[in-house]
Amino acid sequence: MKELHVTPISNGTVIDHITPGRALDVLRIIGITGKGLNSAVSVVMHVPSVDGGWKDIVKVQDRELLPQEVRKITLVAPRITINIIRNYEVAEKYRPATPDEVVGLVRCANPNCITNKEREPVTPRFAVVTRDPVRLRCRYCERELDDVSPHLM
Amino acid sequence: MGELLGRDIVSIHDLDLDEIAHILDVAATMVPAARGQEQRPLLHGRILAELFFEPSTRTRLSFESAMKRLAGQVINFGELSTTSVVKGETLADTVRMVESYSDVIVVRHPQEGAARLAADFTTKPVINGGDGAGQHPTQTLLDLFTITQRKGAIGGINVTIVGDLKYGRTVHSLAVALSRMGASLTFVSPASLAMPTEIVEACRNEYRKGNGGSVRMGSDLESFISAADVLYVTRIQKERFPDPEEYRKVANTYRVDVELLGRAKGSCIVMHPLPRVDEIDPAVDETEHAIYFDQAFNGVPVRMALLALLLGAIP
Numbered sequence: 001m002k003e004l005h006v007t008p009i010s011n012g013t014v015i016d017h018i019t020p021g022r023a024l025d026v027l028r029i030i031g032i033t034g035k036g037l038n039s040a041v042s043v044v045m046h047v048p049s050v051d052g053g054w055k056d057i058v059k060v061q062d063r064e065l066l067p068q069e070v071r072k073i074t075l076v077a078p079r080i081t082i083n084i085i086r087n088y089e090v091a092e093k094y095r096p097a098t099p100d101e102v103v104g105l106v107r108c109a110n111p112n113c114i115t116n117k118e119r120e121p122v123t124p125r126f127a128v129v130t131r132d133p134v135r136l137r138c139r140y141c142e143r144e145l146d147d148v149s150p151h152l153m
Numbered sequence: 154m155g156e157l158l159g160r161d162i163v164s165i166h167d168l169d170l171d172e173i174a175h176i177l178d179v180a181a182t183m184v185p186a187a188r189g190q191e192q193r194p195l196l197h198g199r200i201l202a203e204l205f206f207e208p209s210t211r212t213r214l215s216f217e218s219a220m221k222r223l224a225g226q227v228i229n230f231g232e233l234s235t236t237s238v239v240k241g242e243t244l245a246d247t248v249r250m251v252e253s254y255s256d257v258i259v260v261r262h263p264q265e266g267a268a269r270l271a272a273d274f275t276t277k278p279v280i281n282g283g284d285g286a287g288q289h290p291t292q293t294l295l296d297l298f299t300i301t302q303r304k305g306a307i308g309g310i311n312v313t314i315v316g317d318l319k320y321g322r323t324v325h326s327l328a329v330a331l332s333r334m335g336a337s338l339t340f341v342s343p344a345s346l347a348m349p350t351e352i353v354e355a356c357r358n359e360y361r362k363g364n365g366g367s368v369r370m371g372s373d374l375e376s377f378i379s380a381a382d383v384l385y386v387t388r389i390q391k392e393r394f395p396d397p398e399e400y401r402k403v404a405n406t407y408r409v410d411v412e413l414l415g416r417a418k419g420s421c422i423v424m425h426p427l428p429r430v431d432e433i434d435p436a437v438d439e440t441e442h443a444i445y446f447d448q449a450f451n452g453v454p455v456r457m458a459l460l461a462l463l464l465g466a467i468p
């Protein structure tokens with residue numbers, strides 16, 4: 001008998017191939033905090049992936065992701081696949097690419113960076129140094145950032 | 154190599170090797186005028202604005218001397234406490250105001266990334282005069298100029314950098330630039346002040362391209378001294394050590410004196426970005442090794458070259 005990891009969803013989004021341990025970051029990015037939620041969310045952590053490694057999966061009923069949310073997720077889980085489900089069928093499936101430049105999604109980890117100064121009219125901007133694992137370099141202070149998750153805006 | 158006219162010099166990484174070489178070549182031609190032995194009124198009628206948000210007499214005087222040796226003018230805030238900066242004007246607004254009064258802007262700021270932000274808000278060329286613990290590209294250029302003047306070429310020589318390699322503002326970009334140019338590097342410091350891994354890796358990446366250089370690291374200066382063509386000494390700051398006794402021990406271990414230099418090559422040059430405190434014994438000043446005062450002077454021809462190039466007075 002095939003083991004059933006999660007209940008299938010009728011309509012919504014399956015975020016597959018999440019870097020193991022990052023499912024909760026993904027929930028935070030898409031704003032699922034457990035409060036004010038009217039639809040089912042399932043989270044699977046640390047299951048075998050076809051490539052022989054491990055992965056997390058997040059399924060959200062009745063919800064499609066905004067492009068901004070997808071871009072943020074690629075910064076904590078660069079190998080994700082997005083499956084859009086309609087009427088129990090995969091209506092659309094794609095592997096979003098990590099952008100070359102990250103603008104306005106992440107704050108610089110350097111507290112003394114000018115982008116962290118109040119009132120300066122500046123949007124944090126990073127060059128993507130490596131995609132997997134994600135490593136960013138601040139356009140302003142040139143510091144590199146390798147754990148993006150705590151610094152997401 | 155790109156055109157330098159109108160460019161921002163925020164980070165040494167903004168320049169490719171040919172551009173660096175060109176700046177150093179032009180700097181060499183500026184030496185007689187920098188000494189006042191020749192007139193070169195290349196920037197007559199041009200204005201340099203100095204936006205110094207923290208005091209740095211050395212850098213400021215060097216820029217002013219450079220601009221004035223080329224017959225240009227300099228404007229600045231005067232006393233910081235009397236300007237709108239203290240009243241909370243943003244850097245972005247200050248830059249937009251100052252750009253209408255000047256042709257080129259030098260920014261010195263306590264926060265990293267400030268010069269890049271300034272450059273975003275003006276079409277006039279911006280030179281980073283030091284941003285927090287970040288970049289200080291004109292210091293890097295004058296260090297490279299000093300080595301080139303004394304050693305002829307940078308490829309193939311050994312540069313030993315000693316002291317606080319962790320927080321030392323100037324040594325990170327200098328090390329990466331030297332590795333790009335094929336110098337071998339030796340980093341000597343107490344373990345707690347070692348060169349950050351990302352800088353060491355950046356140097357190794359350059360060497361992997363096959364320019365013949367390599368990197369070594371250690372804490373014992375005596376064991377590395379005989380190989381050095383250049384000994385670059387940096388200040389170890391007392392504030393980095395919670396225990397004053399520990400500071401004294403470290404400071405003594407890395408103090409450069411005549412006895413230590415007795416084991417160095419006769420041609421080894423000793424550099425220091427200044428101001429020095431105890432890291433170099435004053436007796437070293439009298440030896441052929443000491444070139445740190447020449448190095449400080451070199452800030453003038455290098456900044457003259459940069460100003461003339463950015464303002465299009467020299468192609």
Ligand SMILES: [Zn+2]
Nearest residue numbers: 108113138141
């Ligand atoms: Zn930054």
